[in-house]
Amino acid sequence: MSGRIFFAAAGMGAKVRAPALVAKDGFSARYDLDRIAGVFSRPQHKLAGESYVGRVLVLDAAKGGVATAWMLYEMKSRGVVPAALVLNAVNPIMAQGAALADFTMISGFDTDITQAVPNGALVEVDPTAARPFIRIV
Amino acid sequence: MRGGAFGPAVQWAIDHQVRVGRYLGAEDFVPVTQAHIMADTESLGPAGVEWLEAWARLPAGQRRVRIPTITDPRGTDFAAAHRLKQQPWMLDLERRAIAAFEALGVLMTDTCINYQTIMPPVRGEHVAYGDTGVVIYSNSVCGARSNFEGGPSALGAGLTGRTPRYGFHLDERRRATLLIQTAATPRDLNDWGALGGIIGRLAGDYWQVPALVGIDRVPGSDEMKHFGAALASYGSVALFHMIGVTPEAQRMEDVIPPGSLRTYDIGADDIRAFQAAYATEIDTVDLVVFSAPQLSLVEMRALADALDGRHATVPLLAVTSPQVKPDADRLGLTARIEAAGGTVLAGMCFYQSYAREMAEANGWKRLATNSAKLTNIIGGYGYKPVLMSMQACVDAACAGGRIGA
Numbered sequence: 001m002s003g004r005i006f007f008a009a010a011g012m013g014a015k016v017r018a019p020a021l022v023a024k025d026g027f028s029a030r031y032d033l034d035r036i037a038g039v040f041s042r043p044q045h046k047l048a049g050e051s052y053v054g055r056v057l058v059l060d061a062a063k064g065g066v067a068t069a070w071m072l073y074e075m076k077s078r079g080v081v082p083a084a085l086v087l088n089a090v091n092p093i094m095a096q097g098a099a100l101a102d103f104t105m106i107s108g109f110d111t112d113i114t115q116a117v118p119n120g121a122l123v124e125v126d127p128t129a130a131r132p133f134i135r136i137v
Numbered sequence: 138m139r140g141g142a143f144g145p146a147v148q149w150a151i152d153h154q155v156r157v158g159r160y161l162g163a164e165d166f167v168p169v170t171q172a173h174i175m176a177d178t179e180s181l182g183p184a185g186v187e188w189l190e191a192w193a194r195l196p197a198g199q200r201r202v203r204i205p206t207i208t209d210p211r212g213t214d215f216a217a218a219h220r221l222k223q224q225p226w227m228l229d230l231e232r233r234a235i236a237a238f239e240a241l242g243v244l245m246t247d248t249c250i251n252y253q254t255i256m257p258p259v260r261g262e263h264v265a266y267g268d269t270g271v272v273i274y275s276n277s278v279c280g281a282r283s284n285f286e287g288g289p290s291a292l293g294a295g296l297t298g299r300t301p302r303y304g305f306h307l308d309e310r311r312r313a314t315l316l317i318q319t320a321a322t323p324r325d326l327n328d329w330g331a332l333g334g335i336i337g338r339l340a341g342d343y344w345q346v347p348a349l350v351g352i353d354r355v356p357g358s359d360e361m362k363h364f365g366a367a368l369a370s371y372g373s374v375a376l377f378h379m380i381g382v383t384p385e386a387q388r389m390e391d392v393i394p395p396g397s398l399r400t401y402d403i404g405a406d407d408i409r410a411f412q413a414a415y416a417t418e419i420d421t422v423d424l425v426v427f428s429a430p431q432l433s434l435v436e437m438r439a440l441a442d443a444l445d446g447r448h449a450t451v452p453l454l455a456v457t458s459p460q461v462k463p464d465a466d467r468l469g470l471t472a473r474i475e476a477a478g479g480t481v482l483a484g485m486c487f488y489q490s491y492a493r494e495m496a497e498a499n500g501w502k503r504l505a506t507n508s509a510k511l512t513n514i515i516g517g518y519g520y521k522p523v524l525m526s527m528q529a530c531v532d533a534a535c536a537g538g539r540i541g542a
Contacts, residue, residue, distance in 0.1 A: 010160045026373075030180070031517045034493075042517040061342040063373045064514070066267045067489075069287020070180040077184030091343035091373050092304060095160040096287040099153050 005135040006116055009108025010090075011127025012098045017137065018083035021055040022119040023047045024112075027087065027094075028064030029071035038080040056125055057082045058117045058134070061089040072097040084125045086134050088113055106132040138297060144199025146192045146241075150293035157290060158301025167263045167282075167302040172202070172295040173251060174243065175209035175267035176288040177489040178230040185288075186234050193240035201242035202295035207255060208238065209268045210431065210458075210486035211247050217482050222498035227491055243295065247484035248458035249430045252279060253358060255460065260384050263306055265294030269369035270362065270430050270510065276376040278361050280384040282306045285343070285375055304344075305376050311385065313348035313378055315340060316398045321405035322353045325526040326436075329360045330367040330509025331411040332403065337372025339401050348378040348392055355382055359433055366430050367509035412524045415512055416540070419523050422505040425449070425534040427527065428456035428487035429511040436527075437465045437481075441473040443527060449478035449534040452499070459484040478534075487511060492518040505530045505540070 023046040026032070034041035038053040062068070075081040084104035085094065098105040106127050109116075113134070117123060122137040138151040154166070178186060192200055213223055213231050235245060246255055249268045252275055258264050260280030266272045267286050275281040284304040286294060294300045304310050317336055323329040336347050347368070356364065356379075368374045378386035386392045427440060432455060440455055455474055457465060462483035465471045471481045488511060496502060496519055505523045506512060507530055512522040523540065525533070536542035 010162075012156065012160055028373075030488075031514050033517065034519075041519065044516065061373070064370060065269045066175045066285050066287040067177075067180040069289055070176065070182075070185050073188070073289075074180070074182030074184050077182065089342040089344065090160075092157065092161060092284045092290070093287045095157050096153075096290040099156040099160070100289045 002136055005133050006109055006111065006113060008106035008132040008134070011106040011132025012095065013084070013102055013104030013127050015124070015126045015128055016056065016083045016104050017122065017124045018054055018056045020058050020117050020119065020121050020123045021047060021050060021052060022058040022114055022117050024060055024114045026061050026063030027057065027059045027085065028062070028068060029075070030067040031064040035071065035075055035080065052082045053080055054083050056084045056086060056123050058086045058114055060087070060114055062087060062091040062094045066093050069093050069097040069100065072101040072103050076101045076103060086113060086125060106134060144195060146195055146200050147296050150296040153289060153293050154297065154301050158303060161301065161303040163301035163303040165302050166299040167306050168298060169263045169265045169294050169300050170204060171256070171258065171264045172204060172206040172286070172291045173209060173266040173268065173271055174206060174288050174291040174295070176234060176238070177210065177212040178227065178234050179212050179489060179491050180288070181234060183230065186230055186237065189234060189237035193237040200240060203298045204295060206243045206295035207246040207251060208243060209249050210489050211235070211484055212490045214482040214485045217480060220480060221490070221495055223491060223495065246459065248460060249486060250362065250433060250458055253433050254458055265291050265300045267291045269375070270366035272375050273365040273369040273377065274362060276305055277365060277378065277383050311376060312346065312394050313392045313398060314345045315347050316393070316400040317347050317349045317403060318400065319349060319351040319403045321403065321408060323408065325507070326359060326363045327412065327507040327509065327524055327526050328408055329356070329364040331408045331524065333364040333367030334371040334509045334513065335403055335407055335411050337368045337370065337374055340372040340374050343373045343375060345372065345374060346376050346378065347374065348380060348386060350380045352379055352382065359436055362430050363508065367513070370510040370513045415522055415524050419503050419521055420540055421538045422451065422503040422523060422533055422540065423501045423538060424452040424454065425505045425530045426454045426487050426511065427507065428454065429508045429514070431486065432457040432461065434461050434464050437461065437470045439527060441470045443531040444474055444477035444479060447477055447531070447535045451534050451538040453479040453534040454482060454487065455479055456482045456485060456487055488514045488518065496520060505533050
């Protein structure tokens with residue numbers, strides 16, 4: 001598994017390396033997170049109770065409303081923030097939020113990325129490459 | 138603009154839009170006629186408010202929006218904040234954000250039902266709206282063209298008068314991608330929301346466009362509002378078509394591409410099961426909330442009628458827009474709701490108003506509502522929601538919170 005690389009359709013932000021937190025579930029900062037405690041808080045979410053701080057979140061699709069566009073910036077200002085987001089499908093809000101916060105995000109794969117990356121694996125995310133990618137270190 | 142000739146706010150805005158547009162495959166910009174900004178301070182936080190204030194300190198000629206730019210609900214109703222046990226720091230942050238927006242030339246409409254109360258967009262009009270419920274209604278029911286524009290991007294559109302041309306500004310993105318066949322036309326607003334929630338879960342992501350067949354009558358504006366808001370909330374969906382009803386889908390062939398679409402059947406049992414899933418293990422609620430979206434004047438009257446001659450013995454909050462509230466006052470609806478023990482709030486939305494802190498301050502946990510959208514959101518703030526009809530919610534509120542009493 002080590003060294004496997006998965007290319008994304010688009011990327012934004014800086015290169016990061018951190019452990020992956022993986023689930024076949026969606027992402028919305030307002031719907032899913034306790035942003036003060038830094039954990040997933042929606043009981044139905046597959047990562048409920050898990051800390052997202054400093055992790056590369058590998059999830060299926062952006063969900064929910066528009067608040068994430070502000071919330072990534074606010075979360076980053078306090079340092080209670082994921083290291084990066086890696087999504088099968090993104091919505092405009094995620095791109096807008098990542099742009100405001102200079103946050104690392106890549107999205108759009110030719111495989112289901114939540115099935116390809118093991119939970120807990122150390123990964124490298126490089127949105128600055130000619131073809132943005134996530135690599136299992 | 139990119140060179141800074143219009144000042145640093147416009148320069149930031151256009152650079153932001155270029156980054157977003159590149160990420161999402163836009164080739165150019167499209168002029169927009171209106172912008173709508175979601176920016177409650179629970180989302181902004183102190184960092185976001187400071188960011189706004191930095192732009193607000195610019196000279197007047199460098200900071201003003203250039204198209205009509207309005208706002209989504211705020212994080213409080215100042216007249217009732219003490220009744221919600223909101224803290225002074227929340228109100229201070231709200232005041233600072235409002236002052237900054239006013240300095241930017243933004244109209245503080247504080248509503249998520251601008252399509253019912255301010256200026257509905259017309260078919261083909263390109264706009265930059267925030268609030269998912271506003272976008273899906275405007276795209277689907279009005280035939281306007283908007284993507285989900287989060288607060289920063291909506292402000293950017295206000296400053297530049299344009300937005301990147303991707304997604305639902307493009308004809309090719311507005312074709313249906315899944316077909317929903319239903320033999321069960323919903324009756325109450327919670328049923329419409331449940332249907333929207335089911336389809337949202339099936340749709341999966343932002344780029345999906347459901348087309349519905351089988352609805353046996355033309356839904357009213359409030360029904361479309363609750364259906365769309367739930368569809369957008371559960372699925373992040375920004376556009377639906379209702380064949381024979383919505384303006385771009387008078388005939389199947391108007392929106393159904395050649396070939397087969399993934400197709401789902403939804404019946405009355407599915408709508409009942411969706412709502413029943415939220416009612417497990419709860420027989421009593423701590424409060425009843427009508428919000429998300431804000432109530433129209435017609436909903437306010439329905440609530441006043443349901444409460445006549447009764448008295449709520451647990452908190453009952455009815456949240457409407459600053460545009461509806463004066464009419465509700467003038468027509469006696471506010472007085473009737475409050476005489477029955479309810480609280481009418483304006484210009485805020487329950488989940489955008491420090492819902493977690495309100496729960497802790499008031500001892501609220503179990504919540505009844507007729508809004509599927511609120512049901513979907515509020516669990517993340519620590520609540521246990523139940524989705525029921527307005528009548529069932531009122532019955533619970535008047536029975537000490539007991540459901541089905």
